[in-house]
């Protein structure tokens with residue numbers, strides 16, 4: 001890149017790629033956040049379900065992070081989100097969701113409140129090996145008045161619990177949906193988003209969504 005300010009011949013800034021343009025049928029767009037603890041699969045979910053190439057802010061986890069960063073599962077995980085993930089999916093011809101994945105490392109949690117601003121709803125991604133992180137996550141969403149559903153990302157070596165046991169363990173209200181998913185699969189991630197949209201719709205109908 002040429003940083004010489006006197007050079008007026010620099011290449012024009014490229015416009016949006018054709019495939020990134022909003023479909024002309026789109027009439028409404030809503031913001032959804034994907035939130036959860038370290039390494040639960042937020043970036044994977046945004047990447048698997050997005051219609052456009054997702055924007056990610058992943059940094060390689062290095063020796064420098066030892067003792068500072070969480071390291072659960074880091075034998076297989078080499079990168080972590082430091083700001084956010086961004087993607088987009090058309091749920092119907094008219095409705096488009098903008099997806100914002102949050103960073104999971106505790107030292108970046110201060111960014112969450114900004115990411116929650118203007119969000120219509122959230123997906124709390126849960127790993128059953130580390131349920132305790134979810135309390136912080138759900139507490140923050142409740143404080144901000146962002147309705148959420150819980151999606152259990154089923155890692156192969158994670159313990160399986162019946163949904164009602166999970167509901168009790170997470171101290172979740174009866175009406176909050178809990179779904180199982182494999183965020184590596186687009187269809188599974190899309191099902192999670194559809195569940196959230198149905199939940200938000202039912203809240204709107206009951207007058208609980210203001």
Ligand SMILES: Nc1nc2c(ncn2[C@@H]2O[C@H](COP(=O)(O)OP(=O)(O)OP(=O)(O)O)[C@@H](O)[C@H]2O)c(=O)[nH]1
Pocket residue numbers: 036037038039040041042043044045076077078079080081082102103104105153154155156181182183184
């Ligand atoms: N086996 C299995 N691996 C998964 C699944 N979902 C994600 N992974 C893997 O688990 C790792 C964690 O995924 P990420 O998407 O980076 O998790 P994250 O929540 O964005 O992580 P942070 O941004 O660091 O908090 C990646 O190596 C994924 O390939 C799953 O459902 N099953």
Ligand SMILES: [Mg+2]
Pocket residue numbers: 042043044080081085101102103104
């Ligand atoms: Mg991530």
